[in-house]
Amino acid sequence: MGVTEKVAQAVAHAPMIALLGNPNCGKTALFNRLTGSRQKVANYAGVTIERKEGHFTSPQGHPYRVLDLPGAYSLSAHTPDEAITRDVVGGLRANDGSPDVVVCVVDATNLRLNLRLVLEIQRLGLPMVLCLNMVDVAKKRGIEIDTAKLAQELHMTVVETVAVQSGGEKGLLRALDEMWPIVPVKPQPLAAIDTVSVEDTQREVRRILAAVTKNYHNTDELTEKIDNVVLHPVVGPVILAVLMFLIFQAVFTWAAVPMDMISAGVEGVGQMLSTHMAEGVLRSLLVEGIIGGVGMVLVFLPQILILFFFILILEDCGYLPRAAFLLDRLMGGVGLSGRAFIPLLSSFACAIPGVMAARTIQNPRDRLVTIMIAPLMTCSARLPVYALVIAAFIPEREVWGVSLQGLILFCLYFAGIISAMGVAWFMKRTTGSKAKQALMMELPSYHFPNLRNLAIGLWERAKIFLMRVGTLILTLMVLLWALSSFPGAPANATHPPIYYSIAGMLGRALEVIFAPIGFGWEICIALVPGMAAREVAVGALGTVYALSQTGDELATSLTPVLASSWSLATALSLLAWYVFAPQCLSTLSVVRRETGHARYAFMMAGYMFALAYAASFITYHVARSLGA
Numbered sequence: 001m002g003v004t005e006k007v008a009q010a011v012a013h014a015p016m017i018a019l020l021g022n023p024n025c026g027k028t029a030l031f032n033r034l035t036g037s038r039q040k041v042a043n044y045a046g047v048t049i050e051r052k053e054g055h056f057t058s059p060q061g062h063p064y065r066v067l068d069l070p071g072a073y074s075l076s077a078h079t080p081d082e083a084i085t086r087d088v089v090g091g092l093r094a095n096d097g098s099p100d101v102v103v104c105v106v107d108a109t110n111l112r113l114n115l116r117l118v119l120e121i122q123r124l125g126l127p128m129v130l131c132l133n134m135v136d137v138a139k140k141r142g143i144e145i146d147t148a149k150l151a152q153e154l155h156m157t158v159v160e161t162v163a164v165q166s167g168g169e170k171g172l173l174r175a176l177d178e179m180w181p182i183v184p185v186k187p188q189p190l191a192a193i194d195t196v197s198v199e200d201t202q203r204e205v206r207r208i209l210a211a212v213t214k215n216y217h218n219t220d221e222l223t224e225k226i227d228n229v230v231l232h233p234v235v236g237p238v239i240l241a242v243l244m245f246l247i248f249q250a251v252f253t254w255a256a257v258p259m260d261m262i263s264a265g266v267e268g269v270g271q272m273l274s275t276h277m278a279e280g281v282l283r284s285l286l287v288e289g290i291i292g293g294v295g296m297v298l299v300f301l302p303q304i305l306i307l308f309f310f311i312l313i314l315e316d317c318g319y320l321p322r323a324a325f326l327l328d329r330l331m332g333g334v335g336l337s338g339r340a341f342i343p344l345l346s347s348f349a350c351a352i353p354g355v356m357a358a359r360t361i362q363n364p365r366d367r368l369v370t371i372m373i374a375p376l377m378t379c380s381a382r383l384p385v386y387a388l389v390i391a392a393f394i395p396e397r398e399v400w401g402v403s404l405q406g407l408i409l410f411c412l413y414f415a416g417i418i419s420a421m422g423v424a425w426f427m428k429r430t431t432g433s434k435a436k437q438a439l440m441m442e443l444p445s446y447h448f449p450n451l452r453n454l455a456i457g458l459w460e461r462a463k464i465f466l467m468r469v470g471t472l473i474l475t476l477m478v479l480l481w482a483l484s485s486f487p488g489a490p491a492n493a494t495h496p497p498i499y500y501s502i503a504g505m506l507g508r509a510l511e512v513i514f515a516p517i518g519f520g521w522e523i524c525i526a527l528v529p530g531m532a533a534r535e536v537a538v539g540a541l542g543t544v545y546a547l548s549q550t551g552d553e554l555a556t557s558l559t560p561v562l563a564s565s566w567s568l569a570t571a572l573s574l575l576a577w578y579v580f581a582p583q584c585l586s587t588l589s590v591v592r593r594e595t596g597h598a599r600y601a602f603m604m605a606g607y608m609f610a611l612a613y614a615a616s617f618i619t620y621h622v623a624r625s626l627g628a
């Protein structure tokens with residue numbers, strides 16, 4: 001047996017630990033520390049929405065499997081993500097026994113709220129360890145907790161942990177090792193643990209708190225001071241708007257230099273290949289297919305990273321639930337709850353995590369509406385398309401001291417948001433659901449973003465993007481290049497060869513549909529692979545136009561080519577198209593999975609196509625009549 005097989009076998013029989021606790025108490029941070037993995041950690045409730053499994057070996061050499069679970073306020077689940085947690089600990093999931101040990105993670109600064117769940121879980125009768133996490137913060141605030149006394153009151157092992165510090169998990173590891181040999185126990189049925197009333201549990205929590213803590217308070221003065229400003233009814237929304245605006249400015253202004261560098265590098269390689277290689281199929285594949293297509297997408301890495309830099313900081317410092325709170329009234333106006341804010345914000349990265357994050361929404365109608373509008377938020381794959389067209393058509397100028405290009409980008413994002421609100425309003429009206437639930441959301445204490453997490457987060461993003469470029473996008477580009485290069489042009493050709501290729505024929509067929517909104521056959525070719533991944537539209541335009549060049553001059557830079565071959569009306573129409581354009585196929589399949597019905601995926605594709613076409617049509621014709 002090889003070493004890896006031995007490890008795999010040991011892991012398969014290792015005791016299973018489940019990390020359980022309220023949302024935002026540090027379960028995932030602890031999971032990452034134990035297993036060395038990099039699951040998402042952020043400062044708001046409802047970050048983890050799926051069961052994640054990992055494994056590790058303790059200092060004494062014992063193997064363990066460990067489960068990270070969505071946070072829950074109680075075992076009587078109210079949302080789909082809480083249901084996952086309930087089913088896992090209750091042993092109700094197929095293929096999964098109940099856990100052998102429950103590690104109950106609690107936020108030491110918020111014991112009053114957290115202990116309720118501890119008492120509830122205790123009734124399951126499984127072996128338990130209590131992790132008093134975030135003791136670093138508790139100590140700073142002068143909260144003193146007598147751990148020995150708490151252990152005595154609860155009849156279980158209590159350890160202190162700091163999940164964000166290296167070595168902060170040691171106490172837990174020691175406690176686990178002391179439990180060996182771990183004998184599996186069957187949990188009490190969930191129905192049987194519901195016998196104690198909420199009031200009795202509350203009374204018990206108060207009694208324990210009084211016994212184990214001195215000067216217990218869960219207020220944080222700094223957080224209160226900041227919130228007085230940030231949640232102020234007038235100042236708050238202004239701060240939010242300014243913040244969003246600055247982010248889009250930064251995406252353009254900060255990215256300029258690194259983008260120029262990457263683009264110069266890509267062009268350099270292209271030029272070198274075209275001067276040193278003999279003309280032929282291979283050179284065409286490399287220069288027009290790969291450099292012209294994939295290189296074109298690569299250039300947008302800095303912009304994507306800058307956008308994520310801000311999203312990650314906002315996530316980690318604790319501002320997001322505040323923004324949800326500020327927008328709750330506004331969103332209530334169109335029938336959405338403030339709860340929808342975080343799923344919608346996640347959709348700026350990609351609609352897929354956004355659609356999945358809708359699991360934290362309790363009301364099924366609210367959840368469905370949120371899922372249906374999530375793709376209208378501008379995902380990061382659309383950013384390259386916007387950026388390319390903006391760079392080609394919008395002059396690099398300042399208006400009232402702000403970059404005009406950044407301003408246009410902001411408007412495009414804004415257009416997505418406004419139309420999402422419109423669609424939500426329409427859906428709520430037609431489904432006739434009026435009930436509005438109050439927003440119940442914990443506002444976590446602010447903390448300074450963890451720089452290591454920030455760096456890891458950005459690195460992960462860069463990796464995801466580069467992987468996409470290197471696999472999916474590369475494959476599509478090679479395929480597109482082949483379809484655009486064969487068959488070759490006839491002898492008496494009057495157009496560039498691509499016109500006669502398979503892709504050219506397809507583009508010309510589609511042109512019939514898209515000509516009324518100003519798209520020529522070249523754009524139509526790019527729309528098709530753009531369905532698989534949006535950035536590919538940019539790469540595809542790169543390849544299509546590189547192959548369309550008739551002169552000797554090979555253009556590796558797309559921007560001037562577009563500026564000379566499209567009218568402004570066409571460019572604006574394409575931007576409008578991408579505000580709505582039907583989702584990439586992977587989003588549609590996630591929508592089907594999350595809603596359980598294929599019809600919602602079809603509905604989504606249909607309504608977005610109709611909106612995209614209408615918006616482009618109007619944009620194109622208004623722009624034309626204004627002489628653009």
Ligand SMILES: Nc1nc2c(ncn2[C@@H]2O[C@H](COP(=O)(O)OP(=O)(O)OP(=O)(O)O)[C@@H](O)[C@H]2O)c(=O)[nH]1
Pocket residue numbers: 021022023024025026027028029030040041042043044045046047048049069070071072133134135136137161162163164165316450
């Ligand atoms: N100072 C300090 N911060 C911590 C500690 N543990 C976690 N955090 C921070 O607390 C926040 C929440 O951590 P997560 O690990 O995402 O919490 P979670 O319990 O997995 O949350 P959900 O997935 O939403 O249920 C993050 O901002 C962490 O960086 C700790 O021991 N000390």
Ligand SMILES: [Mg+2]
Pocket residue numbers: 027028029040047048069070071
């Ligand atoms: Mg988590």
